[in-house]
Amino acid sequence: MPQDVAAALIRNGGLVAFPTETVYGLGANALNPKAIRALFAAKKRPLDNPPIVHISDIGDIYKLTKRIPHDAKKLMKIFWPGPLTLIFERSSIVPDETVCGLSTIAIRMPRHKVALALIEKSGCPIAAPSANLAGKPSPTSATHVMEDLEGRIDAVLDAGPTRVGVESTVLDLTVDPPEVLRPGGTSLEKLKTVMKQVVLNPVVTAEKPVSFKQVRSPGLKHRHYAPKAKLIVVEGDLEAVVKQIVELAHRYIGSGREVGILATDETVGEYAACNLKSMGSRSNLATAARNLFKLLREFDSKGVDIILAEGVPSKGLGLAIMNRLRKASGYTIIKTDNS
Numbered sequence: 001m002p003q004d005v006a007a008a009l010i011r012n013g014g015l016v017a018f019p020t021e022t023v024y025g026l027g028a029n030a031l032n033p034k035a036i037r038a039l040f041a042a043k044k045r046p047l048d049n050p051p052i053v054h055i056s057d058i059g060d061i062y063k064l065t066k067r068i069p070h071d072a073k074k075l076m077k078i079f080w081p082g083p084l085t086l087i088f089e090r091s092s093i094v095p096d097e098t099v100c101g102l103s104t105i106a107i108r109m110p111r112h113k114v115a116l117a118l119i120e121k122s123g124c125p126i127a128a129p130s131a132n133l134a135g136k137p138s139p140t141s142a143t144h145v146m147e148d149l150e151g152r153i154d155a156v157l158d159a160g161p162t163r164v165g166v167e168s169t170v171l172d173l174t175v176d177p178p179e180v181l182r183p184g185g186t187s188l189e190k191l192k193t194v195m196k197q198v199v200l201n202p203v204v205t206a207e208k209p210v211s212f213k214q215v216r217s218p219g220l221k222h223r224h225y226a227p228k229a230k231l232i233v234v235e236g237d238l239e240a241v242v243k244q245i246v247e248l249a250h251r252y253i254g255s256g257r258e259v260g261i262l263a264t265d266e267t268v269g270e271y272a273a274c275n276l277k278s279m280g281s282r283s284n285l286a287t288a289a290r291n292l293f294k295l296l297r298e299f300d301s302k303g304v305d306i307i308l309a310e311g312v313p314s315k316g317l318g319l320a321i322m323n324r325l326r327k328a329s330g331y332t333i334i335k336t337d338n339s
């Protein structure tokens with residue numbers, strides 16, 4: 001579909017899925033309340049979980065926000081366009097629907113030429129949550145979008161698989177010190193190179209569901225990223241992890257279950273042939289991040305009942321990978337040691 005047609009659809013209240021460098025987003029005109037209501041309906045998204053608003057020009061943030069903290073200017077200069085979402089106090093031109101009644105707004109400038117061109121040609125900021133049905137793994141290809149949303153949206157712009165594979169990092173600048181509410185494509189280590197102080201909200205590293213009262217980022221309290229299969233994450237010393245997965249696989253296969261194993265290049269040879277997939281090498285977690293959601297969807301299309309996933313170190317992109325895996329498992333986590 002030509003970009004101009006997609007842009008006109010957005011401008012006139014339609015819903016268009018489009019690629020970003022992280023995952024595909026489902027876009028709607030952020031300043032049109034009716035379009036936003038349609039966006040929530042198409043995704044079956046809970047009405048208390050606001051989408052991220054996407055812009056193509058840094059200048060656009062001034063009309064959407066009240067106040068730009070000093071840190072923000074530096075962050076935008078260094079990390080935009082890119083996988084970093086910033087939370088600001090919102091201005092009065094932003095409809096309540098777009099922010100679910102909150103006094104804050106999540107904004108990012110994506111690093112994908114199709115996304116940037118679409119925003120620019122639409123002439124409006126684009127609200128875009130990930131283009132999956134609520135609760136499912138995020139889509140990293142147009143095929144994934146169609147699996148979930150065919151018949152529910154107006155169009156999808158297909159530009160092949162996405163590069164990063166996990167969503168943007170969400171950083172709240174309305175609190176002091178600034179807090180990471182969702183780890184993602186911009187690592188904590190990178191943020192620390194330019195920020196005096198930045199902390200992780202406790203939900204980022206949670207190993208069990210957090211109480212609703214503790215949750216400031218609304219999306220954090222909902223079930224997320226979940227494949228149809230039951231997912232179990234096994235964490236700890238690598239040798240012990242492999243041993244534990246072998247034992248569990250044996251047990252579940254013995255009881256007639258279809259088992260999938262999510263391994264890494266270093267360990268894939270340790271398992272017998274069942275539904276075996278490698279995320280990539282432990283020494284390059286960028287590949288694992290890129291593959292994660294695609295592999296979860298592949299297990300589902302093979303009709304696997306149980307996925308046994310190896311944990312990876314929570315460094316760099318590993319923090320986002322572990323956050324997604326733990327949430328996808330509904331916090332079914334097995335620790336092989338006392339760590």
Ligand code: TXA
Binds near residue numbers: 023052168
């Ligand atoms: O990479 C991404 O961020 C992708 C692409 C499409 O840009 N988008 C994405 O959107 O992941 P979504 O809607 O699936 O996730 C948005 C996250 C949710 O966790 C939501 O709760 C949080 O951002 N969020 C949105 N507005 C917020 C606000 N005002 N305060 C705190 N958290 C907010």
Ligand code: MG
Binds near residue numbers: 129130138
């Ligand atoms: Mg999402």
